[in-house]
Amino acid sequence: MKNKAMQTTPDLSRRDFMKASATLGAATLASGTSRMFAAGSDKVRIGLIGCGGRGTHDATKCLNSSENVELVAMGDTFRDRLESCRRRLKEELGEKVKVTDDACFSGFDAYKNVLACDVDMVILTTTPHWRPMQLKAAIEAGKHVFMEKPVAVDPIGVRSVIESSELADKKGLTIVAGTQMRRISHLVEGIKSIHDGAIGELVGGQCVRLGGGMLDWGPKERQPDWSDMEWQIRRWLFITWLSGDFIVEMHVHNLDVMNWAFNAHPVQCVAMGGRQVRTAPEYGNCYDHFAVEYEYPNGVRVEYMGSQIDGVTNRNDQRFVGTKGRAYTDFGRVVIEGPNKAEYAWDSIDPCITQHADQIAAIREGKRLNEGKRIAESSLTAIMGRMSAYTGRALKWDWAMNASKLDLSPPKYEFGDLETRPVAIPGQTKLI
């Protein structure tokens, strides 16, 4: 179980990366990349696709992570979002932002125009729905990719991301996913100790993230000239076809940590959930609570509970139960209880910087760094939980991964009429 995941889903933390570079030595995989890099020197030119809050954040971290990295092109569905992002980045980063007016693109095709620019790497931070198609286009165009989690909202999208990740390997392109918890030092150390047997064999676990209704997020007033499509995209967090619902959009972080610790993805799940408090129409069609029981290999059952409800007891932690002890983790520490008692604390190195530094270094050194399949699997873990809760049906991983035909895409991408789909009703909503 342990070794399998190391082969299929390489976890390139900084330390593992050092190991990896030692084994790979000077060998490079650069043939087929868009451009050759002389070690450690050449400029890396970045295109930003998706200029919202997270796009602004990731571009800033990326440009600050390494020397000689420049932002040269930007794209967003909306011009106003692009311009405000561009202004902020310029203020923050000055000369590193070299985005001319003719390298700014808006509309549904903006990403294609960014990819046509002379960029080495793109940051994909549009809403999750677009990730699979934009990743595919980026890899086909020969670009390295940093992409935010989640990387899909449905199984069709997950499959596409896996295919694109395989193509990236063939082309020697790197893919890093914005699951920065994988690079938080105490988690890296703590989970390594779990893998090394500190708490024995894993027999249970809990993953709990509760609280935070997000009620003030986004524009609340619909402008008279906004079509249904525009209104939904501007309120994307609460629209399932765009965000995947919060279990996918936000809690994929926590589920990714579970998959990491178990060195595996679940084999099946049974879930429940609903929309109990956040019921106003401006909150679209997403739920406000989910509870999923994931079954990992060897019949190990793991509890996930997540909510976005104001005024409840807040929690954000993961816990692993072994035959010889337990490990508790949150954003600040990992505590190992039992005979191999230990505590790992955060070293305050910003993992959002590390993930970009790792990638820029890998690009320059021509090393393999591809987190595509791993984040696709974590995204499917969350998607499968949502599908089970929405339908009320127990689900198997193999079915969701290989057989489900669920595709949440709207009929067409254009600013026009688009009915908000009804809120899912367990027992009635069809499993597709």
Add this chain to the structure above:
Amino acid sequence: MQEEKKRMDKRLSRREFVKAAAATSLVGAGPALTSRLHAAGSGAVKVGLIGCGGRGTGAATQALMGVDKSVKLWAMADLFRDKLDVSYDMLSKGAKGRYDRVDFDGLADQMDVPEERKFVGFDAFHKLLGSGVDMVILTTPPHFRAEHFEAAVKAGKHVFMEKPVAVDPVGIRKVIAAAKLAKQKGLSVVAGTQRRHQQHYLEIIKRIHDGAIGEIVAAQCYWNGGGGSLRGEKPEGMSDMEWQVRRWYYFCWICGDHIVEQHVHNIDIMNWALQAHPVQCMGMGGREVRRGGNIWDHFAIEFEYPEGVRVLSMCRQIPGCSDRVSERIVGTKGFAYIDSATGYIKGENPYEPPGSPNPYVQEHVDLIKSIREGAALNEGVQVAESTMNAIMGRMSAYTGRALKWDWAMNASKLDLTPPKYEFGDLPVAPVPMPGKSPLV
């Protein structure tokens, strides 16, 4: 007798058995405390049925059929005359394919319920307790249990009471006090948590207690199944109170919600296996499909037991979903799976138990034997604690607040009792909203 003793030994966990033995000798020392003496293994038992709905009728048949014909139905009580009459009629004539798991022929030869021992109204239970019964079956909707149990014990009656035994912490405290009084009086109290009387549960749990799966580190319990909505309008001229009591399942103050009313069965197994109650919990849930009344249709609770052992409870009453009703206990050396039909232990000490006789009958057999033998069984505290688990889970989910057992058990003032028991106006409490509904 010897065989019965052996079965009793199996039935009781080591620790409980020691307690039970102590109780037995206490009874031996002071038999005058019990309501009535029974020569071991014989003697008429006059049963009073309080709550003549489907479950009450079922429990009465099981009590009458379980042992011998000297167990008699002696009196009946219900809030509504029509319910009582339907039950009386069915008990006399028999029924096929009852949901209560057994077909039965008419039991008229074990019934002696003349008109003057048929009691109706909110105080019917009081009148029944004064009618000369030895034992009562308490099967009204859960809200009324605590008060009925307290009155029955004070009146010196042996008790079979259905789960759950309360709907709020105030009720739980009353049940625990009455259960302790029953112990002093040497009265038998058996609860309708029939898994405790089911052979394959007994065998598996005994092995868990004996260490077959090592130290318990996690567990799961589920009642994910179907359920309905409150359909139809209140008939013209019917009071709110009558409408709510007749459709009691859909109103939290009477039912306790399905986590309490139904899922308590599975939660009870957690307490049994872990030999403890939780120290705290965190719950969530809601109402996605169900309409009418004010109960929810799904709950998920994380219960934390002593030593930090976390247990997942899930329950759902929504038709068309994947169903699962079972329990699973995970240890350092293996795990156990149990449901109402089967079970097994896997790991270092694998085990598969034989099948079980009908536990709904067995629980009455165990009760009546204990009455006759003067070896009082008392499940009162145990079922009160399991009910409290479920209530605490519901309170946590309704409010969105993490809760501690000690607070819920000792400090919570939650009391769902309506202002008065009379057929009049009674507004329906709003459906709870986590983060908004107050924790009381």
